[in-house]
Amino acid sequence: MATTYDFPSDLLAGQEELHQVRAELSALLKRLPWSVEPLDGFSDTGGWRKVERPASPGWTPDEQAEVEKLRRREHELAVFVTTHRFWTEVTTDDRVDARTRLKHAHEERQTARE
Numbered sequence: 508m509a510t511t512y513d514f515p516s517d518l519l520a521g522q523e524e525l526h527q528v529r530a531e532l533s534a535l536l537k538r539l540p541w542s543v544e545p546l547d548g549f550s551d552t553g554g555w556r557k558v559e560r561p562a563s564p565g566w567t568p569d570e571q572a573e574v575e576k577l578r579r580r581e582h583e584l585a586v587f588v589t590t591h592r593f594w595t596e597v598t599t600d601d602r603v604d605a606r607t608r609l610k611h612a613h614e615e616r617q618t619a620r621e
Contacts, residue, residue: 512605514612518591523613525584532577540564543571 519540542563566574586607597605
């Protein structure tokens with residue numbers, strides 16, 4: 508039988524926000540030009556793998572600030588989740604399982620609502 512964990516609400520909320528921030532950051536980085544600074548495009552067809560990049564206009568100061576803000580929040584949340592007092596209540600042998608279940612707790616709650 509699988510172990511169940513009684514995660515505190517603040518830990519669940521922190522993990523959920525961490526998922527949201529990471530998704531937002533990932534989506535933003537996919538939309539932005541490949542280079543932070545303006546750079547010419549290039550093509551390398553002589554290597555073992557063809558690599559091409561168009562010219563990059565770089566990121567605007569607002570885009571850079573948004574990425575920095577999301578990265579900072581991601582870091583804060585990761586530290587909060589990993590150092591939460593709850594982990595002292597979980598045996599060392601169960602911590603990996605508990606951490607995995609926490610990462611997927613939002614999926615289980617959504618399934619339960621449906």
